[in-house]
Amino acid sequence: MKTHVRALVVGGGAVGTSIAYHLARAGWDDVMLLERDELTSGSTWHAAGLLPYFNMSYATTHIHDYSIKFYKTLEEETGLNPGFYVVGNLRMAQTQDRMDEYMLYASTAETCGVPYEWMTPDEIKARWPLVRTDDLKGAIYHPTDGYINPADVTQAMAKGARQRGVAIERKWQVDGYRWTGDHWDVTATKMVEKGGNLIASDEQVTIHAEHVVTATGNHAQRTARLLGIKIPAIPVEHQYIVTEPDPALVEWRKANPEHPVLRDADAKWYVREERGGWILGPYEEGAPARFLYDVPESFRADLFPLDLERIEEEYLSMIHRIPTTEEVGLKDDYNGPICYTPDGNPLLGLAPGLRNMWLAEGFSFGITAAGGTGKYLADLMVEGEAEIDMASLDPKRYGSWMTTEYAARKNEECYSHVYILHHPDEEREACRPLRTAPAYDRQKALGAQFGQVNGWERPNYYGPKDAPTSFDHDARSFRRGGWWQYAAAEAEAIRQGVGLIDATAFAKHTVKGPGATAFLDWFTCNRLPRVGRINLTYALTAHGTVRTEYTIIRTGENAYSLISAGAWAEYDGDFLRKAAEDKIGEFGYIEIAETTSQRGVFAIAGPKTREVLGALIRDPEPETALSNKRFPWLSGRAIELGMCPVYAVRVAYTGELGWELHHPIEMQTYLWDRLMEAGEPHGLKLVGARAQNWLRQEKSYRAFGTELGRDATPLEAGLDRFVDLSKDFHGKEKMVETGVRVRCVTLRIDGPEDADPWGREALYSGTDRVGRLTSGGHSVHFGSSIGMGYVTPEMAAPGTELQVKMFDKLWPATVTEDSPYDPENARIRADG
Numbered sequence: 129m130k131t132h133v134r135a136l137v138v139g140g141g142a143v144g145t146s147i148a149y150h151l152a153r154a155g156w157d158d159v160m161l162l163e164r165d166e167l168t169s170g171s172t173w174h175a176a177g178l179l180p181y182f183n184m185s186y187a188t189t190h191i192h193d194y195s196i197k198f199y200k201t202l203e204e205e206t207g208l209n210p211g212f213y214v215v216g217n218l219r220m221a222q223t224q225d226r227m228d229e230y231m232l233y234a235s236t237a238e239t240c241g242v243p244y245e246w247m248t249p250d251e252i253k254a255r256w257p258l259v260r261t262d263d264l265k266g267a268i269y270h271p272t273d274g275y276i277n278p279a280d281v282t283q284a285m286a287k288g289a290r291q292r293g294v295a296i297e298r299k300w301q302v303d304g305y306r307w308t309g310d311h312w313d314v315t316a317t318k319m320v321e322k323g324g325n326l327i328a329s330d331e332q333v334t335i336h337a338e339h340v341v342t343a344t345g346n347h348a349q350r351t352a353r354l355l356g357i358k359i360p361a362i363p364v365e366h367q368y369i370v371t372e373p374d375p376a377l378v379e380w381r382k383a384n385p386e387h388p389v390l391r392d393a394d395a396k397w398y399v400r401e402e403r404g405g406w407i408l409g410p411y412e413e414g415a416p417a418r419f420l421y422d423v424p425e426s427f428r429a430d431l432f433p434l435d436l437e438r439i440e441e442e443y444l445s446m447i448h449r450i451p452t453t454e455e456v457g458l459k460d461d462y463n464g465p466i467c468y469t470p471d472g473n474p475l476l477g478l479a480p481g482l483r484n485m486w487l488a489e490g491f492s493f494g495i496t497a498a499g500g501t502g503k504y505l506a507d508l509m510v511e512g513e514a515e516i517d518m519a520s521l522d523p524k525r526y527g528s529w530m531t532t533e534y535a536a537r538k539n540e541e542c543y544s545h546v547y548i549l550h551h552p553d554e555e556r557e558a559c560r561p562l563r564t565a566p567a568y569d570r571q572k573a574l575g576a577q578f579g580q581v582n583g584w585e586r587p588n589y590y591g592p593k594d595a596p597t598s599f600d601h602d603a604r605s606f607r608r609g610g611w612w613q614y615a616a617a618e619a620e621a622i623r624q625g626v627g628l629i630d631a632t633a634f635a636k637h638t639v640k641g642p643g644a645t646a647f648l649d650w651f652t653c654n655r656l657p658r659v660g661r662i663n664l665t666y667a668l669t670a671h672g673t674v675r676t677e678y679t680i681i682r683t684g685e686n687a688y689s690l691i692s693a694g695a696w697a698e699y700d701g702d703f704l705r706k707a708a709e710d711k712i713g714e715f716g717y718i719e720i721a722e723t724t725s726q727r728g729v730f731a732i733a734g735p736k737t738r739e740v741l742g743a744l745i746r747d748p749e750p751e752t753a754l755s756n757k758r759f760p761w762l763s764g765r766a767i768e769l770g771m772c773p774v775y776a777v778r779v780a781y782t783g784e785l786g787w788e789l790h791h792p793i794e795m796q797t798y799l800w801d802r803l804m805e806a807g808e809p810h811g812l813k814l815v816g817a818r819a820q821n822w823l824r825q826e827k828s829y830r831a832f833g834t835e836l837g838r839d840a841t842p843l844e845a846g847l848d849r850f851v852d853l854s855k856d857f858h859g860k861e862k863m864v865e866t867g868v869r870v871r872c873v874t875l876r877i878d879g880p881e882d883a884d885p886w887g888r889e890a891l892y893s894g895t896d897r898v899g900r901l902t903s904g905g906h907s908v909h910f911g912s913s914i915g916m917g918y919v920t921p922e923m924a925a926p927g928t929e930l931q932v933k934m935f936d937k938l939w940p941a942t943v944t945e946d947s948p949y950d951p952e953n954a955r956i957r958a959d960g
């Protein structure tokens with residue numbers, strides 16, 4: 129066995145095997161894979177092998193698309209048939225809401241180039257007469273996917289990997305990881321069979337590995353313990369049953385091809401043919417999380433007992449949809465562990481706090497995802513970046529606040545939500561409230577309907593004070609939901625009067641030390657602000673794309689506060705800390721602290737803001753304390769609001785006169801009460817994140833995670849004025865070299881009367897697809913829909929007429945100048 133490798137992959141399921149294959153294919157010739165048992169002996173062996181395209185995420189759709197295309201090439205490369213049955217995939221809809229969901233999904237599919245077709249109930253009936261269609265609205269059909277044999281595809285990838293020089297060692301279990309400063313020493317133990325169990329022998333080896341990838345499936349909690357980190361991947365039970373041959377199906381098949389994989393999403397199941405019978409795979413309520421701490425030694429390629437009662441409803445609904453199944457008995461059942469994460473996306477990327485340690489854990493659609501995962505992770509490791517932004521899959525999207533109990537309960541919820549209607553305004557209920565700022569109870573009493581950002585409760589909008597608990601659930605829609613009118617009134621209040629937004633969830637870091645200025649000058653692309661001033665700036669990846677957006681506040685000669693998007697505290701902090709460590713030789717020790725939980729933030733904005741704050745400010749000259757002279761735009765300073773010490777920052781993400789009020793978290797309720805009292809005479813309105821999201825689009829303010837990410841440079845994002853090309857900074861060379869492949873634009877959209885875009889829709893010029901929306905919403909100022917997105921550079925000129933695809937129709941969209949609302953920033957800079 130090799131003891132020195134460039135990359136060691138731990139785990140020989142579909143995912144680990146694909147990663148090893150793709151690392152070799154990307155040019156790494158010194159790769160080894162260790163598997164504690166046999167290849168595929170984890171979840172992979174008992175998967176049903178479906179390869180569904182359907183996915184609401186842009187990154188995941190790319191991953192699935194790659195897999196489906198890649199698996200089709202494997203036989204030619206390896207001579208092994210992976211057992212890919214391209215039977216298509218029919219996703220049926222019982223309601224108009226479900227059709228709306230499919231139409232929104234179709235936008236994502238279109239932006240990724242995934243083919244699909246629409247079918248009416250009559251067309252379904254004519255083609256597949258065994259399926260009952262009288263209660264269907266229609267279906268979306270993918271002709272190019274189907275199902276595969278999970279073991280065969282894994283063996284084919286393993287053969288391909290070996291052919292490319294990968295060493296695959298079975299019956300070796302990794303038991304320890306030690307980072308030496310420039311490589312990992314990985315301890316592995318030879319496993320032996322004893323009485324049907326797999327037992328650790330005395331034989332051990334230490335492997336020197338430059339990089340390690342863990343793809344340990346259901347063993348993720350053990351991996352987390354060995355690494356001393358948290359990995360919220362915990363499996364949930366998932367069962368499917370196989371019926372005896374169905375005579376009607378056998379008869380029908382004599383003259384017809386195989387049925388596509390059938391999905392009745394409203395009934396929460398998939399069904400496919402299996403040797404003349406059917407496989408039913410339900411995603412039922414009540415499936416329990418398993419292996420919260422460890423997989424027992426005795427659990428190898430094992431299964432749990434079938435729980436038929438738990439899936440009775442889904443079973444009956446299969447009989448409803450395919451009536452011939454009523455007479456057919458059960459032949460086989462599978463109840464196995466399927467790994468989940470709290471949001472259902474896998475954890476793919478660098479581990480938090482560790483060097484050269486890559487996680488590929490938490491796969492619930494691991495057969496579908498394995499191919500693409502291998503490719504995009506190999507790109508990240510070998511090239512430093514992948515062509516799609518992998519942030520939504522990054523393991524660091526969770527913070528250290530997360531616990532085993534949280535992960536287990538959220539993962540159970542996620543499993544049972546696989547087939548719910550995936551409203552873009554959905555907020556999931558489990559494990560809430562958990563992270564609440566002190567003003568939470570007050571906000572709730574005033575009608576706040578909360579969303580969750582990195583565990584924090586953040587008001588999305590304020591509904592009626594006495595709303596029933598189901599209010600927000602019932603308000604969701606693929607079109608304009610029941611919350612829309614509240615958000616519109618809130619947006620209006622900020623434009624006309626004054627509004628208060630809770631922005632406590634912002635990620636906050638302080639950066640200090642004699643070398644802090646020089647370090648940040650290198651780390652970020654904009655000129656650093658003077659003391660007491662603020663800038664918007666970006667940290668770039670080594671490839672010159674946007675890694676993080678910061679509002680940077682210079683509080684001293686060598687002291688800074690960095691504010692970034694609320695959902696990304698660990699993701700941003702990890703990058704910042706590692707960058708400072710890497711540069712310690714050049715800039716010395718830099719003190720970095722995360723203050724997210726210590727500092728609350730209220731954003732107050734609107735033309736009447738000065739009146740509200742003026743009543744609270746304690747200052748020798750309160751009348752001028754907030755004037756442009758004493759408190760100019762893009763400056764920050766300590767002020768006192770009543771008895772609360774506040775660091776006030778004159779910025780407003782809504783594009784109106786406004787301040788962010790950073791305050792000690794323990795004084796938050798005091799400050800809240802004072803603001804509410806002072807605001808009352810001026811009609812202060814409480815405003816949530818949804819209205820804020822609309823308002824920022826009127827100003828063309830890019831948001832992290834939508835317009836801003838690792839697939840576009842700041843120049844492509846149209847942020848040239850925040851890039852100081854006269855200095856050297858991290859990623860600059862690559863950014864310049866990349867040029868401008870696409871451009872970020874703002875569009876006014878003349879869409880359907882009852883809907884706004886969500887920011888996933890495809891953009892067209894005539895019949896050519898020329899881009900995609902990344903944000904969407906409603907503009908109260910223009911009285912129309914609005915959106916932001918990326919188009920090819922030739923389509924980016926203001927005035928260009930495009931179309932946006934919504935609900936399967938094309939709607940006119942016009943590219944506007946940047947900041948169509950108040951382009952001169954006169955309102956933000958208003959004096960008083």
Ligand SMILES: Cc1cc2nc3c(=O)[nH]c(=O)nc-3n(C[C@H](O)[C@H](O)[C@H](O)COP(=O)(O)OP(=O)(O)OC[C@H]3O[C@@H](n4cnc5c(N)ncnc54)[C@H](O)[C@@H]3O)c2cc1C
Binds near residue numbers: 141174344462465495
């Ligand atoms: C009933 C059922 C049906 C499913 N159907 C589908 C489907 O139709 N389509 C789909 O896409 N997905 C499906 N899945 C999910 C799919 O099975 C998983 O997502 C996929 O198998 C995960 O692959 P993996 O490589 O991440 O994990 P695994 O296959 O579990 O592989 C992990 C491997 O790591 C090894 N390992 C762990 N720790 C160590 C260590 N310390 N040292 C060495 N080796 C180690 C394990 O032995 C194991 O072989 C289904 C799951 C279930 C339970």
